[in-house]
Amino acid sequence: MFRFIKAAAVAALVLPAAIGLSAGPAQAEKIRIALAETPSDELAAFFVALDRAKANGLDYEWTAFSDEELAIQSVLSGQMDIGFGTPYAAMQRSKAPLRIIFQLSKLKFFPVTTQKYNSLEDMNGEPILLHSRGGGTDSIANVIEERVGITFGERSYVPGSSNRVAALLGGRADATIIDLSNKNKLMRSAAGADFNVLEMFEVDASDEALFGNLNWIQENEEDVSIFVNALVSVWQDMAKDPTIIRRETNPDGPIGQLPAEILAELDGFYADAVEGGLYDPNGGGRKAAQADMEWYSAAGQLEGTPDELNIEDFWYLAPLDAAMN
Structure with a gap:
């Protein structure tokens, strides 16, 4: 799910590009939520949190871009x-006071190779298959080089973790970086022993x-508090028992309408995600904010070094602090 901000889109193109909207006309008193993708198993926990927030009085609508x-x-x-995202470049370049209020998920991507390699150090000078030039996995490769002290060889690009898995299986690549779900599927398959x-x-x-926008957040403090409290409650419950997501998924909601084979895998998906550390039960907070300063400056999305950057220029922590007390 890691996506990088490219050149700014024209604002007029935003709403025509939306590809899904919750039922009912837009109303100013509703929180309007911009998803970065259509509902999927990865968004099931978020929709459980929305249902909890609705039960506590939150009125909302969502649009999938x-x-x-x-x-x-x-x-x-x-x-x-x-909105969904990690808009650090936009935060730094825009005059709008954008602030993050909750970490939904961490960067959990995995270097997967054939048996030719046994460590990141072995990848010095070796080719690697990534998602896109200048994108998330390209940046992860940059940070690996910096931290491990290696330089990858030729970088080739194939969008989609599942497509890069197919390239590994087809012998068209010896090394790539993929997400948690596809890593687990590959390593549990009959071919897993080869990687x-x-x-x-x-x-x-x-x-x-x-x-x-910070101004909007502060003007709508009560609604934001309901929303963040619901997210914290779900993330903490999920950390204790990942099956809570399947059990609380509304069968009539957008996740409940997904294909039966996807719903049948929700328990496994969230068990793997929790075990793999994809979700912080405390919503990230200062730990995540500082980690973001370090990561996104190294990745080239933030100008300045971590010690020069102020997390309060990028995060508004008051709602999460209140939820944790």
Whole structure:
């Protein structure tokens, strides 16, 4: 799910590019939420949190945009209130006071190779298959080089973790970087013994986060509090028992309408995600904010070094602090 912000989209293109909307006409008193993708198993926990927030009086609607860039632009333009993403470049370059309020998930991507390699150090000078030039996995490769002290060889690009897995299986690549779900599927398959998952350093930086305009957040403090409290409750319950997501998924909601084979895998998906450390039960907070300063400056999305950057220029921690007390 890791996506990088590219050149700014024209704001007028944002709403026509939306590809899904919850039932009912837009109303100013509703929180308008910009998703960066259509509902999927990865969003099931978020929709459980929305149901809990609704039960506590939150009125909302959601719109699914075709990518993170458009979701970010919709918040920048004021067309939406809360967005999905890690808009650090937009935060630094825009005059709008965007702030993150909750870390939805961490960056959990894995270097997977054939048996030819046993460690990241073995990849010095070796080719690697990544998602896109200048994108998330390209940046992860940059940080690996910096931290491990290696330089990858030729970089080739194939979008989609599942497509890069297919390239490994087809003998068209010896090394790539893929997400947690596809890594687990590959290593549990009959072909798993033919591949290695190289040991990776721990990453607490955000893959997906919720953000909004600080002025709007402060003007709608009560609704934001209900929302963040619901997210914290779900993330903490999920850490104790990942099956809570399947059990609380509304069968009539957007996740409940997904194909039966996807719903049948929810328990396994969230058990793997919790075990793999994808979700911080405390919503990230200062730990995630500092990790983001370090990661996104190293990745080239933030100008300045971590000690020069102030987390309060990028995060508004008051709602999460209140939820944790």
